[in-house]
Amino acid sequence: MSSKKKKTRRLNYKRLFLLIILLGFVVAAGIGAGFVVGVIRNMPDWQPDKIEADLTTFFYDRDGQQIATRYMENRIPVKFEEIPDTVKEAFLAIEDHQFYNHHGINFYRLAGALWANIRHGWGSQGGSTITIQLANNAFIEHRQKKLERKIQEAILAIQLERTYSKDDIFEMYLNQIYFGNGAWGIQAAAKTYFGKDVGELDLAESAFLAGVVQRPAAYDPYKYPERALARRATVLDRMARYGYISEEEAAKAKKEQLNLNNEPLQQKQKYPYFIDYVIDEAEDLLASQGIDPIQLYKGGLHVYTTMDTRIQNKIEEVFSNPENFPKTNTEQPLQCAMVVIDPHTGDILGLMGGREHVTQRGLNRATQMKRSPGSAIKPVSVYAPALEKGFSPATVIDDVPVTYPSPQKPYQPRNYDGRYRGLITMREAIKHSVNIPAVKMLDTIGVSTGFEFAKSLGLPLVESDKNLSLALGGLTYGVSPLELVSAYGAFANGGIWGEPRA
Structure with missing residues (x-):
């Protein structure tokens, strides 16, 4: 029996080449499909029916004009x-x-x-x-x-x-x-x-x-x-x-x-101090309603303020003129603030927090700067509550040196001019801003009476203010111009205090 030789098949390079190309396409397609699947899985969280964008918020004055x-x-x-x-x-x-x-x-x-x-x-x-x-x-x-x-x-x-x-x-x-x-x-x-x-x-x-x-x-x-x-x-x-x-x-x-x-x-915004305070108020209002305050910057809100632009423009004009302020011995200008309110409603008609506005939401001296009110507090903490206690402008007070005992050291108030006028009426005492009669009257009506009366007019007093120096503005933290102006507003409104608002 004769043996047959096994035939050896030749390698078909053309088929091999096509196979490699086909395999490459399959691999590439797999990689491409995997990539696309990954891209789809990483699609952003979106709702095509709710396209939202940040919107501009507008502020208006009391007459409805955009400011x-x-x-x-x-x-x-x-x-x-x-x-x-x-x-x-x-x-x-x-x-x-x-x-x-x-x-x-x-x-x-x-x-x-x-x-x-x-x-x-x-x-x-x-x-x-x-x-x-x-x-x-x-x-x-x-x-x-x-x-x-x-x-x-x-x-x-x-x-x-x-x-x-x-x-x-x-x-x-x-x-x-x-x-x-x-x-x-x-x-x-x-x-x-x-x-x-x-x-x-x-x-x-x-x-x-x-x-x-x-x-x-x-x-x-x-x-x-x-x-x-x-x-x-x-x-x-x-x-x-x-x-x-x-x-x-x-x-x-x-x-x-x-x-x-x-x-x-000109990137400068108009009325920056007033608007800063409006934003402070608006943020508190939104937060109280469960609304994120960031909506003031992206929600397209329409905010109506109490500003009287005629008053505000006049304030801005006065503050922009350096001739209206005394010069200082340093490079820093003398600073000040101003507030104008409607005493019957508490509406803030004009507000200026300094002579220059450096940054948005920066220091607003009209609303944030706390200082001793000095003698300006006398009508609020002394004489107004004295009138309610039955004293009159003709009540006589003895303006003579006086000493009050104290655990630290005796308290001895002095008059600003070093003079003592003897018997004077309450009217004359407030007219000339005499210190000793104010302290004596506060002692007469009771420190707690003056303290509570001043707080009822919006002054942010603390327990450590409950002493005789309250008559002369000796406060722990002081008050802002807005708080003091608001307290005085009660005198022009029949004794009724209205919380200031912008």
């Missing part, structure tokens, strides 16, 4: 119908001219951007749509890696398109985006750059705002006006290319000056 704003992000929302067509068309032309034709992702633009990035380097052209930009601004935290973020943006954009109409998405986008110089949203941008409402913007202004959002710092018109004008021209050219405006309209708008509002360069 100040406070914010974390300066944003004033507007309705879609309030935004002119020129503004919408400018954004469509430069950001996403096929916005109304895609479902959140523009695959043609994405392919074009990919090809441009391959040819000219990554980042040379973007493929984001308006919907993707909204998703990015509203939900995405920029700590993620770029590829992961891009995938999440695309997924969120599709969800947004399924939840909202195109006009709703466009409105949210225009209210969300950052325009530079602290302006968030189209209305705040119109106010910041041009000092007008969005509905008053012309073609050139609309084109500028549409262009600045790409790189707000690079196109800042206050720092780089040439760049800003060049970017505006690009937007106008795009508007003409897509038929939103004619070539003639574009050429005419290019010739217009920027006509910027200069106020953004």
